[in-house]
Amino acid sequence: MSNPDSAPPEPQVRVPIGADFIIPLLACGLAVYYFISTTELVWEARATGTVIGLVLIALCIALFVKFGLRIASGQASLGIGDLFRNDEFNRQRFGLMAMMTLYIVTIYWVGATVGLFFLLVGCMWVLGVRSIRTLVGVALISAVLVHLALITLLDSKLPRGLLFGQSGPAATEEPAKAGKKR
Amino acid sequence: MKDGILLELFVRSLGLWWVILPGMLLGTIVGILPGFSAQNTLIILLPLTLYMDINSGMAFMIALYCTTQLGGGIPAILFNMPGEGGAVATTLDGYPMTKKGQAQQALVLCFSASAFGGLITTALTMATLPFLAKIGLYFRSVEMVVVIVFGLTLIAAIAAQDMLKGIIAGFFGLMIGTIGVDPVFGTPRATFGLLELYDGVPLIPALIGLFAISEAFAMLESETIVRSEHMTQAKSARWSDTLEGLWMTGRYWWQTVWTSIIGLIIGILPGAGSTVAAFLAYHYSKLLSKTPELYGTGHPPGVIAPESANNGVTSGTLVPVFALGIPGGTTGAIMTIVLTYHGIVLGPRLFIDNAQFVYGVYMQMLVCYIFMALMILPLARYMSRVVWIPTRFLVPLILSLVTIAAFSEREYVFDMGLALGFGVIGYIARKTGYEVTAILIGVLMGPLFEQYFLRALRVGQGDPMILFSSNLGNVLWVMVVAALVLPYIRSRSQQGVLAQTQRAGHE
Numbered sequence: 160m161s162n163p164d165s166a167p168p169e170p171q172v173r174v175p176i177g178a179d180f181i182i183p184l185l186a187c188g189l190a191v192y193y194f195i196s197t198t199e200l201v202w203e204a205r206a207t208g209t210v211i212g213l214v215l216i217a218l219c220i221a222l223f224v225k226f227g228l229r230i231a232s233g234q235a236s237l238g239i240g241d242l243f244r245n246d247e248f249n250r251q252r253f254g255l256m257a258m259m260t261l262y263i264v265t266i267y268w269v270g271a272t273v274g275l276f277f278l279l280v281g282c283m284w285v286l287g288v289r290s291i292r293t294l295v296g297v298a299l300i301s302a303v304l305v306h307l308a309l310i311t312l313l314d315s316k317l318p319r320g321l322l323f324g325q326s327g328p329a330a331t332e333e334p335a336k337a338g339k340k341r
Numbered sequence: 342m343k344d345g346i347l348l349e350l351f352v353r354s355l356g357l358w359w360v361i362l363p364g365m366l367l368g369t370i371v372g373i374l375p376g377f378s379a380q381n382t383l384i385i386l387l388p389l390t391l392y393m394d395i396n397s398g399m400a401f402m403i404a405l406y407c408t409t410q411l412g413g414g415i416p417a418i419l420f421n422m423p424g425e426g427g428a429v430a431t432t433l434d435g436y437p438m439t440k441k442g443q444a445q446q447a448l449v450l451c452f453s454a455s456a457f458g459g460l461i462t463t464a465l466t467m468a469t470l471p472f473l474a475k476i477g478l479y480f481r482s483v484e485m486v487v488v489i490v491f492g493l494t495l496i497a498a499i500a501a502q503d504m505l506k507g508i509i510a511g512f513f514g515l516m517i518g519t520i521g522v523d524p525v526f527g528t529p530r531a532t533f534g535l536l537e538l539y540d541g542v543p544l545i546p547a548l549i550g551l552f553a554i555s556e557a558f559a560m561l562e563s564e565t566i567v568r569s570e571h572m573t574q575a576k577s578a579r580w581s582d583t584l585e586g587l588w589m590t591g592r593y594w595w596q597t598v599w600t601s602i603i604g605l606i607i608g609i610l611p612g613a614g615s616t617v618a619a620f621l622a623y624h625y626s627k628l629l630s631k632t633p634e635l636y637g638t639g640h641p642p643g644v645i646a647p648e649s650a651n652n653g654v655t656s657g658t659l660v661p662v663f664a665l666g667i668p669g670g671t672t673g674a675i676m677t678i679v680l681t682y683h684g685i686v687l688g689p690r691l692f693i694d695n696a697q698f699v700y701g702v703y704m705q706m707l708v709c710y711i712f713m714a715l716m717i718l719p720l721a722r723y724m725s726r727v728v729w730i731p732t733r734f735l736v737p738l739i740l741s742l743v744t745i746a747a748f749s750e751r752e753y754v755f756d757m758g759l760a761l762g763f764g765v766i767g768y769i770a771r772k773t774g775y776e777v778t779a780i781l782i783g784v785l786m787g788p789l790f791e792q793y794f795l796r797a798l799r800v801g802q803g804d805p806m807i808l809f810s811s812n813l814g815n816v817l818w819v820m821v822v823a824a825l826v827l828p829y830i831r832s833r834s835q836q837g838v839l840a841q842t843q844r845a846g847h848e
Contacts, residue, residue, distance in 0.1 A: 179506075179773045185766070186513040193519065193531040203798070204526050207791040208519035215512040222505050242772050252558050252768075255736070256761070259744060263757045271748075275741055282737030286561060297734060305745060313385060316752045317745065 175238030176226055183219040190215050254285035270320020272310065276302040350701045354708040357400040360393070361709050362716075364404030369717070371405070372412015372424045374746055378545075379409035379425075380671040381750070387675065395683040395698075400705040402679065406658075406672055407709050410615060410651045411455040411717065418447045418644070419728050420566065420739060422553035426544060427615030427651035429781055430623040432552065434636060434643025441639050442567050444725035449586025450644040452721060456714035457590065458601030458649025462656040463706045465605065470699065471692060473609060473660050480610050482796040483808055487817040488610070489790045492617050494824050495624040496779045503774055510775040514783020515790075517542050524792045525799070537755040545750040547784050550763020551770075551777045553743040557736045558768045566728040566735070583721055589641045596642050597649045600626060604650035608657020615651035616785050622650030628824055656706065663691055663699050 190212035197205035229235040243249065258281040262274050269277070279298035288294055309315040371382045383390070383402055390398040413425030418435035431451065438447035466473060480488070496511030497504070520531045521541030532538040560566060590597065600622040607618035626646035627636045636643045658673050666687030668674040680687060691699060727735075747760035767777045801807025809815060 178769070181769050182513065182766070182773060182775045183509055186509060186516060189513070189516050189531070192533075193516065196532075197530050200523070200528050200530065201526060203795060204523040204528050205530065207787075207794060208516070208530060211512060211515045211519060211787070215509065215516055218505065218509045218512060222509060225505065240772075242769065248562050251561055255558070255561075255740060256765070259740060259761050260758075262741075262744065263754060263761065266754055266757075271745065275745065278741045278744075279737050282740055283733065286733040286736060288733050297738075301738060301741070305742070309745065309749075315749065317748060318754065 173233060173236040173238075174229075175240040176229065176235045177237040177239045178242040179226065180223075183222055186215055187219050251285055255282055258282050258285065266320075267318045268321055270322055271317035272302050272306040273320055273322055275305055346697065347700070347704070350697070350704040351708070353396075353701065354400070354704045357397060357705060357708070358712070360397045360401040361404040361705070361712060364401040365408045365709065365712060365716070368405040368408025369412040369415075372409040372428075373415050374424060374742070374749075378750070379406045380675065382409075383672065383675045387678070390679050391682055395680070395685065396701065396705075398679055398683075399676070399702050400709075402676060403655075403702065403706050404709045404712075407459055407652065407655045407706060408713065408717075410459075410655060411452060411648070411713065413651070414451040414455065414644075414648050415448065415724060416553075418451055419444060419724070420553065420560075420735075421556040422739065422743070423548060425615065425651075426548065426785060427619045427654070428647070429548065429552070429616065429778065429785075430619040430647035431644055433623065433778060434638070434640050437637065437639035438641075438644065439566060439725075439728055440568055443582075443639065444567070444728050445582045445721050446586040446589065446641075447639075447644055448721035448725055449583050449718060450589055450641055451648045452717050453587055453590040453714065454597050454645040454648040455652040456710050456717070457594075457597050458604065459652035459655060459710040459713070460707065461598055461649075462601045462605040462653040463703055463710060465602070466656040466660065467700060467703045467707075470660070470664075470703075473605075473657075473664075476606060476609050476660075479813055481811070482793045482800060483811050483814045484817060485610065485793040486790065486797055486808060487814050487821060488607075488617070488621075489786055489793060491624070491817065491821050491824065492620045492786050493782065493790065494821060495620050496776075496782055497825060506774055507776050507779050510770065510777070510779035511783045513775075514780040514785075515787040516783070517547070517780070518784050518787020519791065521788070523795075524788075525795050535755070537753055537759075540751075541788055542784060543751055543756055543759070544785060546747045546756040546760035547763050548781060549743045549747050550760040550765075551767035551781050551784075553739060554760060554764025555767030555771055555777060557739045557743075558764065559771055560732050560739075561736050564731055566732070580722065583718065586721065587718075590645065593642050593645050596626060596645050600646040601649035601653035604653020605657045607650070608654035609660045610657075615654040617789070618650040618654045619647035620782065620786075622646040624824065628827060633828065652710075656703070659702065663687060663702075 193205075193208050193212050197208065226235065230237065241249075258278055261281075262269075262278040266274050276298045279301055280294050283294055283297065310317055310319070367382065368379065371379060382405060386401075386405075390402055392398075393401065409425060410427055413423055413428035414431045414435065415424065417423040417428040417431040418439055421432050421436040423429045423432055435447045435451065438444065493511070493515075496508060518541070520538055522529050522539050529539055603622045603625065604615070604618040607614070607621065623636075623643065623646045626642050627633045630636065630642065632640070659676065662668050662673045662677055662680070666677070668677045677687065685691070685695065685698065744757050744760065747756045748754065750756065767780075770777050770780060797807050798805065801810070809818065
């Protein structure tokens with residue numbers, strides 16, 4: 160039997176903190192963009208954002224120093240952890256994001272209701288539902304209810320799509336798009 | 342006002358059940374769906390309310406408005422997806438209760454706190470209406486800056502686990518809040534050249550993304566929302582759990598009273614609204630609690646405080662409309678349109694010339710809250726069963742419905758993409774320990790802070806000492822400092838007591 164006291168010490172587990180940099184880096188990026196895009200404005204217009212941005216950058220630097228010290232002392236590593244790991248859940252998340260992006264990009268042509276049907280079918284498929292009856296049933300009932308409530312009853316300006324005689328973004332009444340044309 | 346007249350008004354209001362009940366039903370649906378606010382619905386239904394006689398129209402609008410505040414708490418508790426800005430603070434303790442298999446109790450707390458909070462403030466408003474009408478006059482831009490700063494200190498309270506990360510999240514939200522045209526000169530700032538961002542980052546897509554989409558992405562890792570070890574408890578929920586929820590509300594009755602009064606006062610102030618009220622109430626509740634460490638873990642007062650406050654706001658909203666003829670927000674503005682359309686002259690004379698009408702409107706609100714307590718409470722048992730649905734169905738439904746909901750506020754497809762973007766940010770923030778609630782507080786309160794801050798600076802001709810120039814403002818500043826220092830002192834003294842106990846144990 161080996162003496163437990165003479166066993167070699169277990170290597171220290173380095174906590175991956177690379178992903179913890181994402182939010183502060185995004186925040187710093189926004190602050191720097193704010194400073195650059197507002198240089199020509201009067202002070203009152205940029206005062207609040209400048210103060211907030213400066214404090215934000217100072218806080219982020221403090222956090223980076225803290226992280227740096229942890230990495231230098233061997234407690235942490237720059238690894239991303241499980242945030243982007245190629246596992247089943249992350250593949251499902253990317254699948255859902257792709258479905259939503261596709262829905263948003265094609266909504267003018269496909270229409271909100273028909274698109275919603277395909278979005279629901281796609282998302283449930285990504286999450287492992289394989290029964291055709293369930294896929295079609297749940298998606299159809301949801302899409303019809305949304306159409307009745309929002310488009311028929313509340314007259315929402317959700318894009319109707321080619322099926323309902325709308326030909327694309329130019330034919331919609333989206334105020335921002337109209338503004339851009341002006 | 343004589344008791345006989347009040348009784349007559351009460352009976353007359355009861356007779357309006359035929360508009361109050363549909364208003365409540367619609368309000369609950371609108372509240373549950375993020376993106377569908379009471380304001381938008383009231384605007385859509387304006388032709389209908391203008392067509393009705395004044396009493397029926399007001400009863401319908403009030404029923405819809407009051408129930409919307411309650412409805413917003415339902416998805417906040419069940420899916421961590423606030424239906425309204427005023428329900429964001431409800432997620433902090435409501436959703437943890439759901440995860441522990443106590444969705445039914447949490448819903449009962451939400452419903453009863455909303456109904457009783459609304460009842461209390463409505464009765465209080467009726468008793469003190471002429472006095473309350475003056476409160477709004479004392480809160481100018483300087484005092485409003487302090488009120489907003491107080492709301493922002495909640496970021497520090499939420500970030501207690503990792504202060505630096507939490508405050509970074511809050512300031513990130515504030516930075517996002519500065520996007521858009523400035524409130525004084527109307528010049529665009531950090532809009533990435535997008536016209537859609539000229540009005541600032543819209544709140545609904547931000548709320549949907551940070552809460553609903555990011556939560557849906559996180560949710561898919563488990564079979565159901567309720568943790569498997571609590572599923573048996575959740576499925577065995579009985580009527581006794583409804584009673585337990587009521588008992589919890591009774592146990593914290595004082596909490597309901599004073600947090601609803603916070604809501605009432607905030608409701609009177611122009612521009613503040615239910616979001617600020619709910620955050621302030623939650624903050625104060627945690628600050629004054631003997632067990633602040635339980636907040637955020639599914640603690641009943643953490644549900645009661647924001648829910649009573651956001652319903653307390655409903656009584657306050659009408660005070661400046663009646664007393665001054667000045668609406669404090671969009672809902673008040675829509676009601677002003679209906680009132681003036683029917684020839685009601687608003688302002689101080691209203692209390693002399695047509696006092697019975699004013700008290701009649703508040704009586705309708707009182708009746709609405711009584712109906713709410715009686716009718717919605719039993720629904721908690723059935724609503725709580727939604728969380729049994731497997732996430733492979735729930736996640737697609739949530740994602741598709743909230744994407745549609747993101748469109749509803751401004752009717753821009755751009756907002757759907759924005760919600761998805763915020764969803765990704767929210768998910769990364771959750772996974773890496775940055776509080777999404779702190780980000781959202783920044784996004785919500787940043788523009789309000791800037792608006793009042795710049796207004797105060799203009800009044801003071803650029804002198805920042807204007808912020809310390811009013812007595813009421815200075816009292817509020819002391820409260821802000823106390824809110825920041827008190828938890829620290831308390832934690833130090835608790836550590837001291839703990840150390841003393843340990844030493845005594847050793848000796």
